[in-house]
Amino acid sequence: MSNNNNINWYPGHMAKTKREIKEKLDLIDVVYEVIDARIPYSSKIKDIDELIKNKPRILIMTKKDLCDLDKTLLWKKYYEDDGYHVLIVDLNNNDDYKEIIKVTNEVTSDLKAKWESKGLISKDIKALVVGIPNVGKSTLINKLANRKVANVGNRPGVTTSVNWLKTNYNILLLDTPGILWPKFDEEKVALNLACTGAIKSEILNADEIAVYVLEYLNDNYPNLLKERYNVDTFSDVLEAYETIGKKIGAYKNGEVDYEKVSIKILNDIKGEYLKGVTYDDR
Ligand SMILES: Nc1nc2c(ncn2[C@@H]2O[C@H](COP(=O)(O)OP(=O)(O)OP(=O)(O)O)[C@@H](O)[C@H]2O)c(=O)[nH]1
Ligand SMILES: [Mg+2]
Numbered sequence: 632m633s634n635n636n637n638i639n640w641y642p643g644h645m646a647k648t649k650r651e652i653k654e655k656l657d658l659i660d661v662v663y664e665v666i667d668a669r670i671p672y673s674s675k676i677k678d679i680d681e682l683i684k685n686k687p688r689i690l691i692m693t694k695k696d697l698c699d700l701d702k703t704l705l706w707k708k709y710y711e712d713d714g715y716h717v718l719i720v721d722l723n724n725n726d727d728y729k730e731i732i733k734v735t736n737e738v739t740s741d742l743k744a745k746w747e748s749k750g751l752i753s754k755d756i757k758a759l760v761v762g763i764p765n766v767g768k769s770t771l772i773n774k775l776a777n778r779k780v781a782n783v784g785n786r787p788g789v790t791t792s793v794n795w796l797k798t799n800y801n802i803l804l805l806d807t808p809g810i811l812w813p814k815f816d817e818e819k820v821a822l823n824l825a826c827t828g829a830i831k832s833e834i835l836n837a838d839e840i841a842v843y844v845l846e847y848l849n850d851n852y853p854n855l856l857k858e859r860y861n862v863d864t865f866s867d868v869l870e871a872y873e874t875i876g877k878k879i880g881a882y883k884n885g886e887v888d889y890e891k892v893s894i895k896i897l898n899d900i901k902g903e904y905l906k907g908v909t910y911d912d913r
């Protein structure tokens with residue numbers, strides 16, 4: 632892969648976010664670790680334990696509506712076997728978030744009983760919301776607040792500072808900018824982050840990401856390739872490029888313009904036309 636090791640995976644604001652989380656950790660009662668249901672392995676912060684110590688935590692997989700639920704459920708089980716409370720939610724279209732409140736109350740019931748015994752009846756639970764960029768941390772906060780208190784956007788790096796935000800449920804949330812780990816060595820992880828929008832797609836080459844996606848679909852979801860692009864199972868990815876290029880009329884000098892096809896694939900993922908895929912195998 633091109634220049635994987637030269638990329639600055641760890642801009643200054645991520646280091647600052649980590650420092651601020653560490654400073655505020657003593658105040659935190661529960662951690663919402665937010666990951667993307669399409670990439671349950673690739674979107675999990677590797678050194679999260681070092682960051683949040685042994686705080687009670689709930690693993691929240693967002694974008695349920697975009698993933699392959701059968702495969703993501705295998706990951707849910709994997710993390711549950713590891714001792715996690717795991718929820719898979721669609722934050723945009725339904726009431727899935729209510730489950731988060733329920734589990735938060737369960738996880739903090741001992742703590743609340745302790746507070747009540749001291750007469751602190753209406754004390755708010757303080758929850759830290761943490762995860763890589765673009766997984767839906769701020770969307771989750773807006774759901775719990777029942778209005779727009781945090782900025783959201785379908786690109787990485789929307790939230791730029793650490794903020795306390797009130798919700799309707801006696802839960803005070805700490806929104807944080809997305810963080811990535813200092814460096815990672817797995818090429819597939821980088822491609823997964825790029826195709827789902829956790830890192831800017833300009834960081835990797837569009838063709839490289841699109842080839843990866845098409846080959847992954849060919850190997851795992853041939854029906855999606857057929858349905859969406861009328862592409863049959865292929866032995867050479869260029870066959871898919873030719874078919875899709877002709878279908879969308881992407882030509883340059885009378886030949887199929889491969890770059891336009893690549894950009895089309897990435898835009899289809901971003902626009903939620905190409906969905907039902909979980910890119911991490913379990
Ligand atoms: N389809 C779908 N989209 C979602 C879901 N949750 C969040 N999104 C979208 O994902 C995009 C990113 O959401 P944000 O809440 O800004 O993500 P964030 O984790 O706060 O991102 P940063 O602040 O950049 O770290 C937005 O376009 C949301 O609408 C979900 O469950 N399903
Ligand atoms: Mg945000």
